[in-house]
Amino acid sequence: MLLALLLRICAGSMLFWRRRDGATAIEYVILIVVIALVVLAAGKLLGPQIATFFGKVGDALT
Known part of the structure; x- marks a missing residue:
C-alpha cells in the first residue's frame, strides 16, 4: 500500500x-x-527493533 x-x-x-x-x-x-x-x-529492517523500543517506552510509562 505504501509502495503503491x-x-x-x-x-x-x-x-x-x-x-x-x-x-x-x-x-x-x-x-x-x-x-x-x-x-x-530501513523501515523493513529496523521495524521490529523500533516496535520493541516503543513497547518498552510504553511499559515504562504505565
Missing part, C-alpha cells in the same frame, strides 16, 4: 517535471525513488 502510494507520487512528479526540463526532472525522480527505497528498506 510512493509509485503514484513518483509517477505524478515525473509528469510534472517532464513538462519543464526532461533531463533534470528524470534525475530528481531517480533521486526520489532511491530515497524512498532506502526509507522502505
